[in-house]
Amino acid sequence: MFRGFATISFYADDLAAARDWYTELLGLEPDFAFPPAPAAPAYIEYRIGDDEDELGFIDRKYAPPGARNAPGGAVMHWHVDDLPGTFEKLLAMGAKEYQPITSHSNSDFTTASVVDPFGNVLGIMHNPHYLEIVEARQAAR
Incomplete structure (x- = not known):
């Protein structure tokens, strides 16, 4: 049934700031952004680790209600x-x-x-x- 980790989604009000912070932390650029530049992204993703797991960032306005205000879960x-x-x-x-x-x-x-x-x-x-x-x-x- 469960075949492996597919993606984890994080949310940010400022995707450009999140991109810059995680690019510094991870030491690599995102692999994908949508929509493409020069439009402001609503989603960016990195492929990281031994299995190139997906770490995605979504504009917080698209987050489920429980993920909009406080950390948790x-x-x-x-x-x-x-x-x-x-x-x-x-x-x-x-x-x-x-x-x-x-x-x-x-x-x-x-x-x-x-x-x-x-x-x-x-x-x-x-x-x-x-x-x-x-x-x-x-x-x-």
């Missing part, structure tokens, strides 16, 4: 190799702590999350199972 965690360093970078770039760095039950699983300057919850995680899956895929090639 499910937290999608992105694997990062250096969780403390990534967390500090996000805070230095103006994100606000949502969940502090938290180790889970005597394991190597560590999470944290922030609210980006546009009101979206961005989760980060160091996950040894994620690394095992990536290594297994590479070994199978």
Whole structure:
């Protein structure tokens, strides 16, 4: 039934500012914008990570009512190799702590999350199972 992560949608009132902030954070330009320039975009997307997962940004005026005013809901965690360093970078770039760095039950699983300057919850995680899956895929090639 579930085949894999397809996209995560974040919302912003100012897509140009969101594009600039995430371009700096990710170190890459968006892969797609609609409508195309020179029109102001209503949607932009990045392809990131080992599977080129889709991180999309939608003009907040198109958001469902519950996503228009306050952060909340499910937290999608992105694997990062250096969780403390990534967390500090996000805070230095103006994100606000949502969940502090938290180790889970005597394991190597560590999470944290922030609210980006546009009101979206961005989760980060160091996950040894994620690394095992990536290594297994590479070994199978």
